Amino acid sequence: MRCGGRAARPAWTGCWWGEDVVKPAPFRYLRPTSLDEALDALATLGDEAKPIAGGQSLVPMLNFRLARPGVLIDLGRIPALTGVHRTDGSLRIGAMTRQRVLELDQDIADRLPVLRAALRHVGHVQIRTRGTIGGSLAHADAAAELPALALALDATVEVASVAGTRTVAAADLFLGPWTTCLAPDELLTRVDVPLAWQRAAIVELARRHGDFALAGVVGARRPATTDDAGIRLVGFGVGWTPVRLTEAEAALAAGGSAEVVADAAAAGIDPIDDIHADAAWRRDGLRALVTRIADQLGVAA
Amino acid sequence: MNDLEPVDALDIELRVNGSAVRRRVPVRRLLSDLLRDDLSLTGTHVGCEHGVCGACTVLLDGQPIRSCLQLAVTADGCEVTTVEGITPADGSLSPLQAAFRDAHGLQCGFCTPGFLMTLVAADPAEHPTDGSIDALLSGNLCRCTGYQNIRTAVRRAWGRDDEGNASAGSDTPLGSGTSSGSGAS
Ligand SMILES: Cc1cc2nc3c(=O)[nH]c(=O)nc-3n(C[C@H](O)[C@H](O)[C@H](O)COP(=O)(O)OP(=O)(O)OC[C@H]3O[C@@H](n4cnc5c(N)ncnc54)[C@H](O)[C@@H]3O)c2cc1C
Ligand code: FES
Ligand code: FES
Numbered sequence: 001m002r003c004g005g006r007a008a009r010p011a012w013t014g015c016w017w018g019e020d021v022v023k024p025a026p027f028r029y030l031r032p033t034s035l036d037e038a039l040d041a042l043a044t045l046g047d048e049a050k051p052i053a054g055g056q057s058l059v060p061m062l063n064f065r066l067a068r069p070g071v072l073i074d075l076g077r078i079p080a081l082t083g084v085h086r087t088d089g090s091l092r093i094g095a096m097t098r099q100r101v102l103e104l105d106q107d108i109a110d111r112l113p114v115l116r117a118a119l120r121h122v123g124h125v126q127i128r129t130r131g132t133i134g135g136s137l138a139h140a141d142a143a144a145e146l147p148a149l150a151l152a153l154d155a156t157v158e159v160a161s162v163a164g165t166r167t168v169a170a171a172d173l174f175l176g177p178w179t180t181c182l183a184p185d186e187l188l189t190r191v192d193v194p195l196a197w198q199r200a201a202i203v204e205l206a207r208r209h210g211d212f213a214l215a216g217v218v219g220a221r222r223p224a225t226t227d228d229a230g231i232r233l234v235g236f237g238v239g240w241t242p243v244r245l246t247e248a249e250a251a252l253a254a255g256g257s258a259e260v261v262a263d264a265a266a267a268g269i270d271p272i273d274d275i276h277a278d279a280a281w282r283r284d285g286l287r288a289l290v291t292r293i294a295d296q297l298g299v300a301a
Numbered sequence: 302m303n304d305l306e307p308v309d310a311l312d313i314e315l316r317v318n319g320s321a322v323r324r325r326v327p328v329r330r331l332l333s334d335l336l337r338d339d340l341s342l343t344g345t346h347v348g349c350e351h352g353v354c355g356a357c358t359v360l361l362d363g364q365p366i367r368s369c370l371q372l373a374v375t376a377d378g379c380e381v382t383t384v385e386g387i388t389p390a391d392g393s394l395s396p397l398q399a400a401f402r403d404a405h406g407l408q409c410g411f412c413t414p415g416f417l418m419t420l421v422a423a424d425p426a427e428h429p430t431d432g433s434i435d436a437l438l439s440g441n442l443c444r445c446t447g448y449q450n451i452r453t454a455v456r457r458a459w460g461r462d463d464e465g466n467a468s469a470g471s472d473t474p475l476g477s478g479t480s481s482g483s484g485a486s
Binding site for chain 1: 305306307309328331334352358361364365366367369370371372374375419423435436437440441
Protein backbone atom coordinates (compact mmCIF):
# COMPACT_ATOMS: atom_id res chain seq x y z
CA MET A 1 0.00 0.00 0.00
CA ARG A 2 1.12 3.50 -0.59
CA CYS A 3 0.35 5.61 2.42
CA GLY A 4 -1.27 8.77 1.30
CA GLY A 5 -2.97 6.89 -1.48
CA ARG A 6 -6.47 5.55 -1.32
CA ALA A 7 -6.93 2.36 0.58
CA ALA A 8 -10.13 0.72 1.63
CA ARG A 9 -10.75 0.83 5.34
CA PRO A 10 -10.31 -2.69 6.65
CA ALA A 11 -13.28 -4.43 8.22
CA TRP A 12 -13.52 -3.44 11.87
CA THR A 13 -12.40 -6.26 14.09
CA GLY A 14 -11.98 -4.80 17.55
CA CYS A 15 -14.29 -2.75 19.69
CA TRP A 16 -14.29 0.96 20.14
CA TRP A 17 -13.37 1.14 23.81
CA GLY A 18 -11.17 -0.25 26.53
CA GLU A 19 -8.07 -2.38 26.15
CA ASP A 20 -9.11 -3.75 22.80
CA VAL A 21 -8.65 -0.48 20.97
CA VAL A 22 -5.61 -1.48 19.01
CA LYS A 23 -5.06 -1.32 15.32
CA PRO A 24 -1.72 -2.95 14.66
CA ALA A 25 -1.47 -6.73 15.08
CA PRO A 26 0.63 -7.70 18.10
CA PHE A 27 4.37 -7.19 17.87
CA ARG A 28 7.19 -6.82 20.33
CA TYR A 29 9.32 -3.74 20.62
CA LEU A 30 12.98 -3.06 21.13
CA ARG A 31 14.59 0.29 21.77
CA PRO A 32 18.35 0.14 21.26
CA THR A 33 20.43 3.15 22.23
CA SER A 34 23.43 2.41 20.03
CA LEU A 35 23.93 1.35 16.43
CA ASP A 36 25.74 -1.82 17.53
CA GLU A 37 22.79 -2.88 19.68
CA ALA A 38 20.43 -2.30 16.77
CA LEU A 39 22.60 -4.25 14.34
CA ASP A 40 23.03 -7.11 16.84
CA ALA A 41 19.29 -7.29 17.31
CA LEU A 42 18.68 -7.33 13.55
CA ALA A 43 21.26 -10.08 13.10
CA THR A 44 19.75 -12.18 15.89
CA LEU A 45 16.10 -11.69 15.05
CA GLY A 46 16.47 -11.96 11.27
CA ASP A 47 13.39 -11.63 9.07
CA GLU A 48 11.11 -11.35 12.08
CA ALA A 49 12.37 -7.85 12.87
CA LYS A 50 11.72 -4.56 11.13
CA PRO A 51 13.29 -1.20 11.89
CA ILE A 52 10.98 1.73 12.56
CA ALA A 53 12.25 5.24 11.84
CA GLY A 54 9.64 8.03 11.70
CA GLY A 55 6.84 5.53 11.23
CA GLN A 56 5.11 7.70 8.63
CA SER A 57 5.01 4.90 6.07
CA LEU A 58 5.29 1.91 8.38
CA VAL A 59 2.60 2.77 10.95
CA PRO A 60 -0.15 3.19 8.30
CA MET A 61 0.78 -0.30 7.12
CA LEU A 62 0.69 -1.61 10.70
CA ASN A 63 -2.66 0.07 11.30
CA PHE A 64 -4.10 -1.66 8.25
CA ARG A 65 -2.30 -4.87 9.21
CA LEU A 66 -0.64 -4.87 5.82
CA ALA A 67 2.64 -5.27 7.71
CA ARG A 68 2.88 -7.72 10.59
CA PRO A 69 6.46 -7.66 11.86
CA GLY A 70 7.27 -9.79 14.91
CA VAL A 71 9.56 -7.19 16.46
CA LEU A 72 9.91 -3.48 15.79
CA ILE A 73 13.38 -2.08 16.34
CA ASP A 74 13.04 1.62 17.10
CA LEU A 75 15.89 3.65 15.59
CA GLY A 76 14.70 6.80 17.34
CA ARG A 77 17.07 6.71 20.31
CA ILE A 78 20.37 6.15 18.54
CA PRO A 79 22.26 9.45 18.64
CA ALA A 80 24.83 8.38 16.02
CA LEU A 81 22.11 8.20 13.36
CA THR A 82 21.07 11.83 13.67
CA GLY A 83 22.61 15.06 12.47
CA VAL A 84 24.39 16.60 9.51
CA HIS A 85 28.14 16.59 8.99
CA ARG A 86 29.11 19.41 6.63
CA THR A 87 32.26 19.56 4.54
CA ASP A 88 33.08 21.83 1.63
CA GLY A 89 32.24 19.17 -0.90
CA SER A 90 29.36 17.26 0.64
CA LEU A 91 26.64 16.90 3.21
CA ARG A 92 26.63 13.71 5.25
CA ILE A 93 23.14 13.35 6.65
CA GLY A 94 22.37 10.80 9.38
CA ALA A 95 19.56 8.46 8.37
CA MET A 96 17.36 9.42 11.34
CA THR A 97 17.57 13.15 10.69
CA ARG A 98 13.97 14.35 10.52
CA GLN A 99 12.74 15.79 7.25
CA ARG A 100 11.44 18.90 8.99
CA VAL A 101 14.82 19.56 10.62
CA LEU A 102 16.47 19.45 7.20
CA GLU A 103 13.76 21.69 5.74
CA LEU A 104 14.39 24.36 8.38
CA ASP A 105 18.21 24.18 8.15
CA GLN A 106 19.26 27.53 6.68
CA ASP A 107 22.79 26.40 5.82
CA ILE A 108 21.38 23.54 3.74
CA ALA A 109 18.90 25.91 2.11
CA ASP A 110 21.84 28.12 1.10
CA ARG A 111 24.12 25.36 -0.15
CA LEU A 112 21.63 22.87 -1.55
CA PRO A 113 18.35 24.75 -2.02
CA VAL A 114 16.80 21.91 -3.99
CA LEU A 115 16.69 19.78 -0.82
CA ARG A 116 14.39 22.24 0.92
CA ALA A 117 12.33 22.57 -2.25
CA ALA A 118 11.98 18.77 -2.47
CA LEU A 119 11.11 18.40 1.22
CA ARG A 120 8.28 20.89 0.88
CA HIS A 121 6.63 18.44 -1.50
CA VAL A 122 6.94 15.54 0.98
CA GLY A 123 3.54 15.05 2.57
CA HIS A 124 2.62 17.74 5.05
CA VAL A 125 4.41 19.45 7.90
CA GLN A 126 2.99 16.97 10.43
CA ILE A 127 4.46 14.11 8.40
CA ARG A 128 7.85 15.77 8.01
CA THR A 129 8.14 16.43 11.76
CA ARG A 130 8.48 12.67 12.22
CA GLY A 131 9.54 11.35 8.80
CA THR A 132 13.26 10.79 8.29
CA ILE A 133 15.49 11.04 5.25
CA GLY A 134 16.73 7.46 5.74
CA GLY A 135 13.19 6.14 6.10
CA SER A 136 12.15 7.75 2.85
CA LEU A 137 15.10 6.24 0.96
CA ALA A 138 14.68 2.81 2.58
CA HIS A 139 10.95 2.86 1.86
CA ALA A 140 11.76 3.50 -1.82
CA ASP A 141 8.38 4.66 -3.03
CA ALA A 142 8.63 5.24 -6.79
CA ALA A 143 6.62 8.46 -6.47
CA ALA A 144 8.66 9.86 -3.58
CA GLU A 145 10.80 12.97 -3.97
CA LEU A 146 13.86 12.08 -1.89
CA PRO A 147 14.82 8.87 -3.70
CA ALA A 148 14.61 10.75 -7.03
CA LEU A 149 16.68 13.57 -5.61
CA ALA A 150 19.31 11.16 -4.30
CA LEU A 151 19.54 9.56 -7.74
CA ALA A 152 19.79 12.90 -9.57
CA LEU A 153 22.49 14.28 -7.28
CA ASP A 154 24.67 11.12 -7.40
CA ALA A 155 24.17 10.61 -3.66
CA THR A 156 25.51 7.53 -1.93
CA VAL A 157 24.22 5.82 1.18
CA GLU A 158 26.15 4.05 3.89
CA VAL A 159 24.72 0.69 4.87
CA ALA A 160 25.72 -1.19 8.03
CA SER A 161 25.28 -4.68 9.44
CA VAL A 162 27.18 -6.75 12.01
CA ALA A 163 29.43 -7.78 9.11
CA GLY A 164 30.58 -4.19 8.52
CA THR A 165 29.63 -1.23 6.40
CA ARG A 166 29.35 -0.70 2.67
CA THR A 167 28.66 2.27 0.45
CA VAL A 168 25.91 2.03 -2.12
CA ALA A 169 25.31 4.51 -4.93
CA ALA A 170 21.72 5.74 -5.20
CA ALA A 171 21.82 4.34 -8.73
CA ASP A 172 22.19 0.82 -7.25
CA LEU A 173 19.86 1.25 -4.27
CA PHE A 174 16.37 1.18 -5.80
CA LEU A 175 15.48 -2.20 -7.26
CA GLY A 176 11.71 -1.92 -7.63
CA PRO A 177 8.62 -0.52 -5.98
CA TRP A 178 9.27 -0.29 -2.22
CA THR A 179 12.33 -2.47 -2.74
CA THR A 180 15.98 -1.64 -2.13
CA CYS A 181 19.15 -3.70 -2.24
CA LEU A 182 19.36 -3.67 1.58
CA ALA A 183 19.40 -7.11 3.23
CA PRO A 184 16.99 -7.65 6.16
CA ASP A 185 19.87 -7.39 8.64
CA GLU A 186 21.20 -4.13 7.20
CA LEU A 187 20.46 -0.56 8.19
CA LEU A 188 20.82 2.54 6.11
CA THR A 189 22.87 4.78 8.38
CA ARG A 190 23.81 7.85 6.34
CA VAL A 191 23.25 9.68 3.08
CA ASP A 192 26.15 11.53 1.44
CA VAL A 193 25.15 14.25 -1.00
CA PRO A 194 27.87 15.88 -3.13
CA LEU A 195 27.60 19.66 -3.42
CA ALA A 196 29.13 19.91 -6.89
CA TRP A 197 25.83 20.95 -8.44
CA GLN A 198 25.59 24.50 -9.77
CA ARG A 199 21.88 24.29 -10.22
CA ALA A 200 19.21 21.80 -9.33
CA ALA A 201 15.44 21.95 -9.36
CA ILE A 202 12.37 19.81 -8.76
CA VAL A 203 8.91 20.06 -10.29
CA GLU A 204 5.94 17.79 -9.88
CA LEU A 205 2.29 17.33 -10.67
CA ALA A 206 0.11 16.26 -7.76
CA ARG A 207 -3.61 16.47 -7.11
CA ARG A 208 -3.09 18.50 -3.96
CA HIS A 209 -0.07 20.05 -2.34
CA GLY A 210 1.61 17.30 -0.32
CA ASP A 211 0.13 14.35 -2.18
CA PHE A 212 2.43 11.86 -3.81
CA ALA A 213 3.46 13.00 -7.29
CA LEU A 214 1.56 11.72 -10.31
CA ALA A 215 4.64 12.71 -12.28
CA GLY A 216 7.74 14.59 -11.25
CA VAL A 217 11.23 15.48 -12.42
CA VAL A 218 14.43 16.40 -10.62
CA GLY A 219 17.09 18.08 -12.73
CA ALA A 220 20.67 19.01 -11.87
CA ARG A 221 23.60 20.53 -13.68
CA ARG A 222 27.32 20.77 -12.98
CA PRO A 223 30.38 21.47 -15.16
CA ALA A 224 30.94 18.86 -17.84
CA THR A 225 33.98 16.56 -17.69
CA THR A 226 35.39 14.43 -20.50
CA ASP A 227 33.12 11.50 -19.73
CA ASP A 228 30.13 13.23 -18.13
CA ALA A 229 28.09 16.05 -19.67
CA GLY A 230 27.09 17.05 -16.12
CA ILE A 231 23.34 16.99 -16.65
CA ARG A 232 20.93 14.83 -14.67
CA LEU A 233 17.23 14.34 -15.28
CA VAL A 234 15.32 11.90 -13.06
CA GLY A 235 11.63 11.13 -13.33
CA PHE A 236 9.52 9.95 -10.39
CA GLY A 237 5.97 8.70 -10.20
CA VAL A 238 6.39 7.54 -13.78
CA GLY A 239 7.68 3.98 -13.30
CA TRP A 240 8.47 1.36 -10.70
CA THR A 241 11.50 3.21 -9.35
CA PRO A 242 12.84 6.71 -9.86
CA VAL A 243 14.23 6.66 -13.41
CA ARG A 244 17.20 8.42 -14.86
CA LEU A 245 16.21 9.87 -18.23
CA THR A 246 19.58 9.36 -19.88
CA GLU A 247 18.43 9.96 -23.45
CA ALA A 248 16.81 13.23 -22.51
CA GLU A 249 19.99 14.21 -20.63
CA ALA A 250 22.02 13.55 -23.77
CA ALA A 251 19.56 15.45 -25.96
CA LEU A 252 19.69 18.40 -23.60
CA ALA A 253 23.49 18.34 -23.42
CA ALA A 254 23.60 18.29 -27.22
CA GLY A 255 21.46 21.40 -27.38
CA GLY A 256 18.36 19.61 -28.65
CA SER A 257 15.07 21.48 -29.02
CA ALA A 258 12.41 21.32 -26.32
CA GLU A 259 10.47 18.91 -28.54
CA VAL A 260 13.42 16.55 -28.95
CA VAL A 261 14.24 16.56 -25.23
CA ALA A 262 10.60 15.95 -24.26
CA ASP A 263 10.31 13.11 -26.79
CA ALA A 264 13.48 11.53 -25.46
CA ALA A 265 12.18 11.79 -21.87
CA ALA A 266 8.80 10.31 -22.75
CA ALA A 267 10.48 7.44 -24.60
CA GLY A 268 12.60 6.66 -21.54
CA ILE A 269 9.76 5.74 -19.18
CA ASP A 270 7.23 2.98 -18.73
CA PRO A 271 4.59 4.71 -16.65
CA ILE A 272 1.91 2.96 -14.65
CA ASP A 273 -1.84 3.22 -15.11
CA ASP A 274 -3.75 3.65 -11.90
CA ILE A 275 -6.86 5.26 -10.48
CA HIS A 276 -5.08 8.62 -10.20
CA ALA A 277 -3.72 8.95 -13.74
CA ASP A 278 -3.23 6.74 -16.76
CA ALA A 279 0.07 6.11 -18.48
CA ALA A 280 -0.60 8.53 -21.34
CA TRP A 281 -1.39 11.33 -18.89
CA ARG A 282 1.80 10.67 -16.94
CA ARG A 283 3.82 10.68 -20.15
CA ASP A 284 2.32 14.03 -21.21
CA GLY A 285 2.96 15.40 -17.74
CA LEU A 286 6.57 14.32 -17.85
CA ARG A 287 7.08 16.02 -21.24
CA ALA A 288 5.84 19.31 -19.83
CA LEU A 289 7.87 18.96 -16.64
CA VAL A 290 11.12 18.17 -18.43
CA THR A 291 10.75 21.31 -20.51
CA ARG A 292 10.15 23.35 -17.38
CA ILE A 293 13.17 21.84 -15.63
CA ALA A 294 15.46 22.52 -18.60
CA ASP A 295 14.41 26.13 -18.33
CA GLN A 296 15.12 26.25 -14.60
CA LEU A 297 18.53 24.68 -15.07
CA GLY A 298 19.38 27.45 -17.49
CA VAL A 299 19.94 24.95 -20.28
CA ALA A 300 18.02 25.87 -23.39
CA ALA A 301 15.60 23.22 -24.58
CA MET B 302 13.23 -1.83 29.65
CA ASN B 303 15.96 -4.37 29.22
CA ASP B 304 17.46 -2.90 26.11
CA LEU B 305 18.06 -6.07 24.18
CA GLU B 306 14.95 -8.00 25.10
CA PRO B 307 11.89 -7.23 22.96
CA VAL B 308 8.84 -6.43 25.09
CA ASP B 309 5.03 -6.45 24.72
CA ALA B 310 4.39 -3.58 27.09
CA LEU B 311 6.41 -0.72 28.46
CA ASP B 312 6.23 1.74 31.37
CA ILE B 313 6.27 5.19 29.84
CA GLU B 314 6.34 8.67 31.29
CA LEU B 315 5.27 11.73 29.39
CA ARG B 316 3.76 15.11 30.02
CA VAL B 317 0.36 15.75 28.54
CA ASN B 318 -0.86 19.36 28.59
CA GLY B 319 1.59 20.05 31.38
CA SER B 320 0.65 17.13 33.64
CA ALA B 321 2.87 14.15 34.23
CA VAL B 322 1.44 10.86 32.98
CA ARG B 323 2.86 7.46 33.85
CA ARG B 324 1.35 4.41 32.25
CA ARG B 325 2.15 0.87 31.34
CA VAL B 326 1.10 0.59 27.71
CA PRO B 327 0.99 -2.24 25.22
CA VAL B 328 3.68 -1.43 22.68
CA ARG B 329 1.13 -1.41 19.87
CA ARG B 330 -1.01 1.30 21.52
CA LEU B 331 -1.24 4.39 19.28
CA LEU B 332 -0.76 7.79 20.87
CA SER B 333 -4.22 8.82 19.58
CA ASP B 334 -5.78 5.91 21.49
CA LEU B 335 -3.74 6.60 24.60
CA LEU B 336 -5.03 10.17 24.59
CA ARG B 337 -8.65 9.38 23.84
CA ASP B 338 -9.24 6.06 25.57
CA ASP B 339 -6.75 5.97 28.43
CA LEU B 340 -6.61 9.67 29.29
CA SER B 341 -10.15 10.63 28.17
CA LEU B 342 -8.82 13.55 26.14
CA THR B 343 -11.40 13.17 23.42
CA GLY B 344 -10.71 16.55 21.82
CA THR B 345 -8.18 14.78 19.61
CA HIS B 346 -10.29 13.30 16.83
CA VAL B 347 -9.56 10.23 14.79
CA GLY B 348 -10.69 10.12 11.18
CA CYS B 349 -8.62 7.90 8.92
CA GLU B 350 -5.92 6.36 11.08
CA HIS B 351 -3.45 6.36 8.26
CA GLY B 352 -2.08 9.84 8.36
CA VAL B 353 -4.18 11.46 5.66
CA CYS B 354 -6.92 13.52 7.32
CA GLY B 355 -5.04 15.39 10.04
CA ALA B 356 -7.91 15.29 12.57
CA CYS B 357 -5.59 13.62 15.11
CA THR B 358 -2.88 16.30 14.95
CA VAL B 359 -1.27 17.06 18.34
CA LEU B 360 2.02 18.64 19.33
CA LEU B 361 4.97 16.47 20.30
CA ASP B 362 7.62 18.61 21.95
CA GLY B 363 5.99 21.63 20.34
CA GLN B 364 5.88 20.25 16.78
CA PRO B 365 2.72 19.08 15.02
CA ILE B 366 2.46 15.32 14.40
CA ARG B 367 -0.15 12.73 13.47
CA SER B 368 -1.02 11.02 16.76
CA CYS B 369 -2.48 8.07 14.77
CA LEU B 370 0.97 7.38 13.30
CA GLN B 371 2.81 7.60 16.62
CA LEU B 372 3.17 4.55 18.83
CA ALA B 373 2.63 5.70 22.39
CA VAL B 374 5.92 4.09 23.45
CA THR B 375 7.78 6.33 21.01
CA ALA B 376 6.39 9.38 22.84
CA ASP B 377 8.06 8.22 26.06
CA GLY B 378 9.78 11.19 27.70
CA CYS B 379 8.06 13.73 25.46
CA GLU B 380 5.73 16.64 26.01
CA VAL B 381 2.35 16.22 24.29
CA THR B 382 -0.11 19.06 23.78
CA THR B 383 -3.68 18.43 22.69
CA VAL B 384 -6.48 20.85 21.87
CA GLU B 385 -7.52 20.74 25.55
CA GLY B 386 -4.09 22.18 26.33
CA ILE B 387 -4.51 25.30 24.22
CA THR B 388 -7.89 26.21 25.67
CA PRO B 389 -7.84 28.73 28.52
CA ALA B 390 -8.70 27.17 31.88
CA ASP B 391 -11.67 29.49 32.38
CA GLY B 392 -13.43 27.89 29.42
CA SER B 393 -13.07 30.89 27.14
CA LEU B 394 -11.53 30.61 23.69
CA SER B 395 -7.95 31.33 22.75
CA PRO B 396 -7.54 34.02 20.06
CA LEU B 397 -7.04 31.37 17.36
CA GLN B 398 -10.17 29.51 18.44
CA ALA B 399 -12.10 32.78 18.57
CA ALA B 400 -10.96 33.61 15.03
CA PHE B 401 -12.31 30.23 13.84
CA ARG B 402 -15.65 30.96 15.49
CA ASP B 403 -15.87 34.53 14.21
CA ALA B 404 -14.89 33.65 10.64
CA HIS B 405 -17.14 30.55 10.52
CA GLY B 406 -14.04 28.42 10.15
CA LEU B 407 -15.95 25.38 11.34
CA GLN B 408 -19.30 23.73 10.80
CA CYS B 409 -19.47 20.21 12.25
CA GLY B 410 -16.17 20.78 14.04
CA PHE B 411 -14.75 17.31 13.52
CA CYS B 412 -11.65 18.60 11.78
CA THR B 413 -11.19 21.67 13.97
CA PRO B 414 -8.88 20.33 16.69
CA GLY B 415 -6.47 19.14 13.99
CA PHE B 416 -6.45 22.51 12.25
CA LEU B 417 -5.96 24.33 15.54
CA MET B 418 -3.02 22.16 16.57
CA THR B 419 -1.37 22.60 13.17
CA LEU B 420 -1.82 26.34 13.40
CA VAL B 421 -0.69 26.93 16.99
CA ALA B 422 2.68 25.46 16.07
CA ALA B 423 3.03 27.39 12.82
CA ASP B 424 5.29 30.38 12.36
CA PRO B 425 3.34 33.05 10.41
CA ALA B 426 6.64 34.27 8.94
CA GLU B 427 7.03 30.90 7.21
CA HIS B 428 3.61 31.41 5.57
CA PRO B 429 3.55 34.99 4.33
CA THR B 430 1.19 34.42 1.40
CA ASP B 431 -2.24 32.86 0.96
CA GLY B 432 -0.59 30.21 -1.18
CA SER B 433 1.74 29.25 1.63
CA ILE B 434 -1.16 29.24 4.11
CA ASP B 435 -2.96 26.83 1.78
CA ALA B 436 0.14 24.63 1.67
CA LEU B 437 0.16 24.58 5.47
CA LEU B 438 -3.55 23.71 5.61
CA SER B 439 -3.16 20.96 3.00
CA GLY B 440 -2.34 18.48 5.75
CA ASN B 441 -5.81 18.76 7.28
CA LEU B 442 -9.03 17.75 5.56
CA CYS B 443 -12.36 19.46 6.14
CA ARG B 444 -15.53 18.04 4.61
CA CYS B 445 -17.74 21.02 5.52
CA THR B 446 -16.31 24.49 5.14
CA GLY B 447 -14.64 24.51 1.74
CA TYR B 448 -11.54 25.94 3.47
CA GLN B 449 -12.20 29.59 2.55
CA ASN B 450 -13.41 30.51 6.02
CA ILE B 451 -10.58 28.58 7.63
CA ARG B 452 -8.11 30.63 5.60
CA THR B 453 -9.94 33.80 6.69
CA ALA B 454 -9.67 32.69 10.33
CA VAL B 455 -5.93 32.17 9.89
CA ARG B 456 -5.49 35.60 8.34
CA ARG B 457 -7.36 37.23 11.20
CA ALA B 458 -5.56 35.26 13.89
CA TRP B 459 -2.28 36.32 12.29
CA GLY B 460 -3.27 39.99 12.13
CA ARG B 461 -3.78 40.13 8.36
CA ASP B 462 -6.74 41.75 6.68
CA ASP B 463 -9.36 39.75 4.81
CA GLU B 464 -7.44 40.14 1.56
CA GLY B 465 -4.52 38.39 3.22
CA ASN B 466 -2.28 41.44 3.38
CA ALA B 467 0.06 41.45 6.30
CA SER B 468 -0.35 44.57 8.36
CA ALA B 469 3.45 44.67 8.51
CA GLY B 470 6.28 42.83 6.84
CA SER B 471 6.87 41.67 3.33
CA ASP B 472 4.89 39.35 1.14
CA THR B 473 7.80 37.48 -0.37
CA PRO B 474 7.55 33.72 -0.23
CA LEU B 475 10.37 31.93 1.52
CA GLY B 476 12.36 29.40 -0.40
CA SER B 477 14.92 28.98 -3.04
CA GLY B 478 12.98 29.83 -6.14
CA THR B 479 14.19 26.61 -7.69
CA SER B 480 10.99 24.77 -6.93
CA SER B 481 7.71 25.06 -8.65
CA GLY B 482 4.99 22.78 -7.50
CA SER B 483 1.83 22.24 -9.42
CA GLY B 484 -1.60 21.07 -8.58
CA ALA B 485 -4.34 23.22 -7.22
CA SER B 486 -4.89 23.33 -3.51
C1 LIG C 1 -0.33 11.35 4.48
C2 LIG C 1 1.05 11.05 4.02
C3 LIG C 1 1.54 11.68 2.89
C4 LIG C 1 2.83 11.42 2.45
N1 LIG C 1 3.26 12.05 1.33
C5 LIG C 1 4.51 11.82 0.88
C6 LIG C 1 4.98 12.45 -0.30
O1 LIG C 1 4.29 13.26 -0.94
N2 LIG C 1 6.24 12.17 -0.71
C7 LIG C 1 7.04 11.30 -0.02
O2 LIG C 1 8.17 11.09 -0.42
N3 LIG C 1 6.63 10.69 1.09
C8 LIG C 1 5.38 10.93 1.55
N4 LIG C 1 4.96 10.28 2.70
C9 LIG C 1 5.86 9.30 3.37
C10 LIG C 1 6.84 9.99 4.30
O3 LIG C 1 7.74 10.75 3.54
C11 LIG C 1 7.64 9.02 5.15
O4 LIG C 1 8.26 9.81 6.11
C12 LIG C 1 8.74 8.21 4.50
O5 LIG C 1 8.33 7.54 3.35
C13 LIG C 1 9.23 7.12 5.44
O6 LIG C 1 10.07 7.67 6.40
P1 LIG C 1 9.93 7.27 7.92
O7 LIG C 1 11.12 7.83 8.59
O8 LIG C 1 8.62 7.68 8.44
O9 LIG C 1 10.09 5.68 7.86
P2 LIG C 1 9.24 4.48 8.48
O10 LIG C 1 7.82 4.61 8.12
O11 LIG C 1 9.56 4.33 9.91
O12 LIG C 1 9.90 3.27 7.68
C14 LIG C 1 9.62 3.04 6.32
C15 LIG C 1 10.31 1.75 5.87
O13 LIG C 1 11.71 1.91 5.80
C16 LIG C 1 12.38 1.04 6.70
N5 LIG C 1 13.46 1.83 7.31
C17 LIG C 1 13.32 3.06 7.88
N6 LIG C 1 14.53 3.54 8.24
C18 LIG C 1 15.45 2.62 7.88
C19 LIG C 1 16.87 2.57 7.96
N7 LIG C 1 17.58 3.58 8.49
N8 LIG C 1 17.50 1.47 7.48
C20 LIG C 1 16.78 0.46 6.94
N9 LIG C 1 15.44 0.46 6.82
C21 LIG C 1 14.77 1.53 7.29
C22 LIG C 1 11.33 0.56 7.68
O14 LIG C 1 11.62 -0.73 8.17
C23 LIG C 1 10.08 0.58 6.82
O15 LIG C 1 10.01 -0.58 6.04
C24 LIG C 1 3.67 10.51 3.17
C25 LIG C 1 3.19 9.90 4.33
C26 LIG C 1 1.90 10.15 4.76
C27 LIG C 1 1.39 9.46 5.98
S1 FES D 1 -6.70 10.08 12.05
FE1 FES D 1 -4.62 10.60 12.01
S2 FES D 1 -4.41 11.57 10.13
FE2 FES D 1 -6.46 10.87 10.02
S1 FES E 1 -16.06 21.52 9.94
FE1 FES E 1 -16.86 19.58 9.43
S2 FES E 1 -15.10 18.56 8.70
FE2 FES E 1 -14.37 20.55 8.95
